[in-house]
Amino acid sequence: MKTTGLLVIAFSIFLTQGFAQNADSLLRTLDSGKADTKVDAVFKSTRVVLSHSTETQKKHDLDLRIRHHFGDIGGRFGNAHTLYGLDVASDLFIGLDYGVTDDFTVAVGRSKQDELFNFSGKYKLLKQKSDGAMPVNLTMFAQLGLVAREPFTDSEFATYSNRFSYFFQALISRKISSRLSLQAMPGLLMRKNTSESRDPENLFSIGFAGRMKLTKRLSFVADYTLVNGLSRPTDLSQAYYNPLGVGLEIETGGHIFSLNFMNSEYILENNFIPGTKKNWGDGGVRFGFTISRNFTLFKSKNKDPDKASKIY
Amino acid sequence: MIWAKNSIKILFCTSFMLIQLSASAQSYVGRNVKAAIFSSTPIEDIRAVSVNGTAAIISKTKEVVVQIPIKSLTFDRKLMQEHFNENYMESDKYPQAKFKGTIDQDIDFSKAGEYNVTVTGTLSIHGVDKVRTIPGKLTIGDGVLQIFTEFKVACVDHKIKIPKLVITKIAEVISVKVDGKLNLLK
Structure with a gap:
């Protein structure tokens, strides 16, 4: 009988503690599972240096982007005679990116190189979650390029479709910490207008x-695209980098x-992936900026x- | 005789438990508490609102807690919202804004009516705690509490830095409004 009494007392103490809650x-009981776990701002911009990032435009945001690549800082075309490349505009770009939704961006632009017009779509498929439910971001990117310049030779654009190039890329990124984000992006460029027969029309990168x-x-931002030696021979008569x-x-x-240094003369993927003819080693690096x-x-x-x- | 002693014991314990239960029934909780912030300068007005705040009031101790998840504040410009979280509030590091305090006045929670109160406690925003006395209005209904408050927060008090470049666009003192309904916890 005594134990029963003790049990009752113990139980009542337990109850007391159970209910003597503070605010x-x-x-905390209300907050369970309500936290927003979406990881924001993996990159600040929709571009890294040359390449795209996994970021898309916010809904109804229009981005006006002006980019400039100057000439070689050193080497045969650089040095003081061109004020270290600042006299030269190797490529210029003006473009508009518009967020149809938070995840879907359409863009149009025009480059000086090849008078290239581009039309692109970018869709954010997967978003990184801070609770580990989704470790990475995945964005799909597709870009159509149209070369508008006059042909250099009669045979260059034998059919009109030779003016088009198509670029597809899957961008995979992860915000490692609030400071560091990393990205990998496999891509495929399909084109008709190649410089020589051994240069493949389809380039993997x-x-x-x-x-x-x-x-x-x-x-600090950086990007590197491996294309030569992947599906393209490295011993073409024109050296590519x-x-x-x-x-x-x-x-x-x-x-x-953005204040950038790069070896690529050109701004758009459809140009810089197949066409980078300069290299960091011999002064082919140039200054560029993006606004x-x-x-x-x-x-x-x-x-x-x-x-x-x-x-x- | 032993039997009688034990029944007294059980009776005592049961009544004690009942007292405890009735005391705990004096807690009020609210979800979907609305919180709005407003920054005004001659150049730009900025507003954001969240409806995901939570609040709890314990009538016995006059304890009040209100908590707002920073990321739940929405702006009409999403880019601005991203900058708010990334550059100003650092909401990955400091996910909540919270006020915890006690009501300074004596309030009879069983009597319906509108009371002007002040609550003294700790306001923690951006990881910085600040002791504040915040005025507010408490409306007591049948099993329902309505809270409303409007106060100002100086960014510098909570180590929220505004760069010189945008000082004309973002106010140094932000107005905060909180409005919510709390129900008696059963």
Whole structure:
């Protein structure tokens, strides 16, 4: 009988503790499983240096992007005679990227090289989760290139379809830490306009890219694309090199400025993957910059006054 | 005789348990607490809102806790939202904004009505704790509490740095509004 009494007392003490909750522990019972685990801002921009990143435009955001690649810093075409390449514009690019949804971006642009027009689509398929449910981001990218320039020879664009090139890429990235993000991207470029018969029309490539945040708004970025020696012989009569770019990326609100150094003369994948003829070793490196400005469209569609922002 | 002693013991314990149970029934909790922030400068007004806040009030101890997940604050410009989380709030490191305090006034929670109260406690935002006395309104209904408060938070108090380049666009003092309904926990 005595043990029963003791048990009852023990039970009541247990109950007391069970119910003597403070507000903190009460709150914890509400919070279970509600945390947002999506990993944001794997890269600050939709481009790393030369290559795309897994990022897409936000819904209804229009990005105006102006890019410039100067001439060789050293070597035969560089040095003081061209002010270390600054006299030369090896490629220029103006483009618009628009976010149809948060995951789907369409883009149009035009490059100086080959008077290349490009139309592209980019779709974010998988998104990294911080709870480990999804370890990587996966974005699919497709780009159509149209060479608009006059043919150099009568036979160059024998049929109009020879002016087109098609580029497909799967971008896989992971934000390792809040500072470091890494990316790998296998790709395939299909084209007709090759320089020699041994140069294959279909070029496989695999790229690697990374971002290291130095401060909250300043990052070191780099990318490298392996293409020569993969499906393309390395002993073509014209020597081609693998594009390597490094740069600093500065973000201020809706602007991103990138200051880059790269061996590739050209800006778009459809040009720089098959056409990089300069290399870092003999002064073929050049300076380049990107200016990106984001505009949010359809702000009037937002009817929620609690979210309304306004620029006077 | 022994039998009587034991029944008294059991009776005592049972009544003790009942008292405890009734005391615990004085907790109020709320999900979907609305929190809005507002930054105003002559150049730009910025607003964001979350409806994912949680709150708890214990009437016996007059304890109040309100918590807002930073990532749940939504802006009409998603890029701005990303910058808010990445560059200002560092919400991966400091995922919650939280206020925990006690009501300074004596409130009879059994009496319906509207009470103007102040709550003194710790406001923690961006990993920085600050002791604050925040005024608010408490409306007591039948098993329901309505809370409302409006107060200001200085970014510098919580080590939220605003770069010089955007100082004209982001206010140094942000207005915060919290509005929520709490139900009696059964």
